[in-house]
Amino acid sequence: MIPHCLILESESTKPIAGLLKEIGYTFERVSLFDEINKILEEGKFHFFIFHVNDVEYMNAQNQLSEFTKNFPQTLIILITDTSKWDITASLLKRHSVYDYIQTPLYSNNLQFTLDRSLQYLLTKLKSQFIYEAENHLYKRMVEIFDWKKSLLHKENENIAADIIHQMNINLFQGSGIGTLMSVVSILISKSKLDQEGKNYSVAKPVMDLLSENYEAAKSMFDSMSISQSVIDDENIIENKESPTKLLNLIKQELETLNDALKIKSQKINLSQIPASATGNKIRFDEKKLSYVIREIFLNAIKYSKEKDMIYLIFFHKENFLELKVINPAYPNSDGSSGIPEKFESFVFEPFFRISSVVDDNYAKFEQFRFGLGLPLVKKIMDQHQSNVQIYNIENNFRNENTKDVCLTIRFPLLEEEK
Numbered sequence: 001m002i003p004h005c006l007i008l009e010s011e012s013t014k015p016i017a018g019l020l021k022e023i024g025y026t027f028e029r030v031s032l033f034d035e036i037n038k039i040l041e042e043g044k045f046h047f048f049i050f051h052v053n054d055v056e057y058m059n060a061q062n063q064l065s066e067f068t069k070n071f072p073q074t075l076i077i078l079i080t081d082t083s084k085w086d087i088t089a090s091l092l093k094r095h096s097v098y099d100y101i102q103t104p105l106y107s108n109n110l111q112f113t114l115d116r117s118l119q120y121l122l123t124k125l126k127s128q129f130i131y132e133a134e135n136h137l138y139k140r141m142v143e144i145f146d147w148k149k150s151l152l153h154k155e156n157e158n159i160a161a162d163i164i165h166q167m168n169i170n171l172f173q174g175s176g177i178g179t180l181m182s183v184v185s186i187l188i189s190k191s192k193l194d195q196e197g198k199n200y201s202v203a204k205p206v207m208d209l210l211s212e213n214y215e216a217a218k219s220m221f222d223s224m225s226i227s228q229s230v231i232d233d234e235n236i237i238e239n240k241e242s243p244t245k246l247l248n249l250i251k252q253e254l255e256t257l258n259d260a261l262k263i264k265s266q267k268i269n270l271s272q273i274p275a276s277a278t279g280n281k282i283r284f285d286e287k288k289l290s291y292v293i294r295e296i297f298l299n300a301i302k303y304s305k306e307k308d309m310i311y312l313i314f315f316h317k318e319n320f321l322e323l324k325v326i327n328p329a330y331p332n333s334d335g336s337s338g339i340p341e342k343f344e345s346f347v348f349e350p351f352f353r354i355s356s357v358v359d360d361n362y363a364k365f366e367q368f369r370f371g372l373g374l375p376l377v378k379k380i381m382d383q384h385q386s387n388v389q390i391y392n393i394e395n396n397f398r399n400e401n402t403k404d405v406c407l408t409i410r411f412p413l414l415e416e417e418k
Contacts (some may be wrong), residue, residue, distance in 0.1 A: 001184075002024065002025060002026055002028065003026070003046040003047060003114060003118050003144075004025070004026045004028075004044060004045050004046055004047075005020060005025055005026070005027040005028075005045060005047040005048070005049055005114075006027065006028055006029075006030060006036070006040070006045045006047070006048045006049070006074075007020075007027055007028070007029045007030070007049050007050070008027040008029075008030055008033065008048070008049070008051070009030065009031045010051060010053070010054050010055045011051075012051035012053050012054060012079065013049065013050065013054075013079060013411070014190050015105050015155050016049055016079070016105070016110075017029070019105060019106075019107045019110050020110075020161050022107045023084065023107050023110065023111040023114075023359070025114065028045075032207065033054070033055075033060060033063070034216075035061075036048070036067065037063075037067070037070075040070075040071045040074055041071075044073065045074045046073075046074065046118060047074065047075050047076075047077050047114060047253070048067065048071075048074050048075070048076050048077070048123060049077045049079065050076075050077075050078065050079065050250060051078075051079040051080075052079065052080040052081070052084040052087050053084070054077055055086075055087070056087065059111055061087075061090070061091065061096060064076060064091065064096040064097065065094060065095075065096045068095060068096055068097075071104050072124075073125060074116050075098040075099070075120070075121050076096065076097040076098055077093060077097065077098065077099055077100070077101065077113065077114070077117065078092075078097040078099070078100040079100070079101050079103065079105070080100050080101070080102055080103070080104045082102070085341050088100055097347070098117060098120075099113055099116075099117050101113050101406070116365060119269055122269060122309070122311075123269055123271045123290070123311065123313060125235055126311050126313060126326065127270075127271070127313050127315070128165065148357065151370055158312070160378075169243055171288065172386075175298070179363035181201075188416075191206075195266075196345070221339065226291070226367050227250070227372050227376060230288070230376050230379055231376070232289070233383070234383075235272060236283075236383055237283040237284070237285045237288070237383050237384050237385075238283070238285055238310070240281040240282065240284060240414055241281060241284035242278060242281060242282075243277050243278055243280070243281075243282055243284065243321050243411070243413075244271050244273060244278055245284060245286075246273070246282065246284065246289065246321075246323075246411075247314075249286060249289055249290055249293060250270065250293055250312065251270075252290070253290060253293045253294055253297060253299070254268060254270070256294070256365070257294070257297055257298070257301065257365060259365075260298065260301050260362055261301060262304045262366050263361050263362070264301075264307070264308070265303065265306060265307045266301060266304055266306075266307065266309070266310060267308075267310070268297070268309075268310045268311075268312060269307050269309055269310070269311050269312065270312045271311075271312065271313045271314050272314065273314045273316075273321070274314060274315065274316040274321075276316045277314075277316040277321045277413060279406060280413035280415060281413070281414045281415075282319075282386075282411040282412070282413065282414065283322060283383075283384040283385060283386070283411070283412075284384075285383070285384070288380045288383070288384075289380070289384075291367055291376070291377075291380060292377050292380050292381065292409075294365070294366075294367055295366075295367070295373045295374070295377050296325050296374070296377060296407050296409075297325070298362060298365055298366060298372065298373075299325075299374070300325050300326075300327040300405070300407070301327075301362070302330055302331075303327065303328065303330070303405070304327045305328070308327060310325065310326070310327045310329055311324070311325070311326040312325055312326075313326065317411075319412065319413050320410045320411060320412050320413055321410070321411045321413055322408060322410050322411075323408070323409045323410075323411070324406055324407070324409075325406070325407040326393075326404050326405070326406050326407075327404065328395075328403075328404055328405070329392050329403035329404055329405045337392065337403055338392040338405040339390055339391055339392055339405055340392075341391070344389070344390065344391050347390060348374050348377075348378045348388075349373050349375060374390070381409060384411065385412060386409060386410055386411045386412065387408075387410040388407070388409045388410075389407070389408050389411070390402065390405065390406070390407040391405075391406060392405060392406070392407070393406045
């Protein structure tokens with residue numbers, strides 16, 4: 001997305017146009033302050049940029065507050081200098097402007113500020129769409145009194161019968177045991193016994209292939225060990241920590257998955273935890289929550305496409321902290337998109353998959369396999385006495401898609417012990 005800016009044209013803002021061209025942003029200019037409201041009503045600007053010299057009068061400053069209220073999808077950016085810190089501080093305190101750029105102006109500083117502001121705006125808009133879409137979803141569920149019948153569709157009656165099929169997919173398709181067995185077969189057939197009959201010689205490419213797939217198979221067995229440890233543990237998590245620790249854990253996992261994001265040039269947009277929630281605590285097991293975060297991130301990454309943006313957004317609602325992971329919904333092989341409504345509960349069942357495709361590109365990042373990823377996520381969240389759901393939501397935000405996949409985790413907030 002190329003941000004589009006509206007500049008209040010004056011002697012003080014003349015350099016802005018050239019700098020915006022330099023960083024590849026599009027813009028329009030307005031010469032009169034009284035015309036701004038009319039132009040912003042078109043709703044197509046990400047930023048409104050002006051200089052502090054052009055709003056020294058209180059009437060103009062009051063109008064800025066009206067712009068902020070009436071056009072929340074446009075962020076107001078102030079150009080200022082050290083002689084006007086009093087006005088700058090006042091506008092920031094009153095939330096009449098979102099951010100400021102100090103003179104002298106440089107293209108890299110301008111781009112940094114606008115890029116950072118744009119990410120905030122996108123996350124803010126996404127939050128609004130999610131809220132509206134979820135309200136629509138809940139109303140529809142109430143209206144359709146027999147919606148539960150969709151969960152009893154005959155296609156879903158024999159999930160257990162799919163276990164062998166799914167194990168075959170995981171064990172013998174892609175890198176891992178199946179390929180390892182093939183390489184061992186090649187090794188046996190291609191190795192040569194020396195003349196003394198004591199040693200076999202093996203071609204380097206065969207040995208390299210053997211080593212590579214040994215590591216893949218080892219990773220698979222490590223995954224089985226981790227999965228078993230989660231399955232065997234039935235204890236409720238008693239340790240409690242600030243929600244800020246959850247944010248730190250997410251950032252650590254994002255660093256670990258940086259190479260996974262590069263595979264399809266994807267980005268993750270992470271919001272902050274609402275300040276209103278930070279005074280409470282949540283049940284917190286660092287190792288197990290790291291498994292959860294890794295799994296839900298990888299799901300979003302794997303099922304998104306080239307250059308997609310994945311959103312992680314926190315909400316504080318009533319007495320719980322909500323984490324949403326949102327990625328675009330794309331068509332499945334059966335013609336459905338994302339998570340079909342009839343499968344919303346079944347994706348948390350062991351061995352259940354909507355798609356049978358195995359993507360080896362992400363195997364080295366996975367800690368859960370065999371169709372156990374989301375079931376083990378649910379098991380861990382149950383231990384945290386927290387709720388996890390995944391479903392499609394209507395989307396009016398992305399032009400190229402009409403639905404998003406939304407995975408929601410809700411952590412009960414616990415008051416600090418005194």
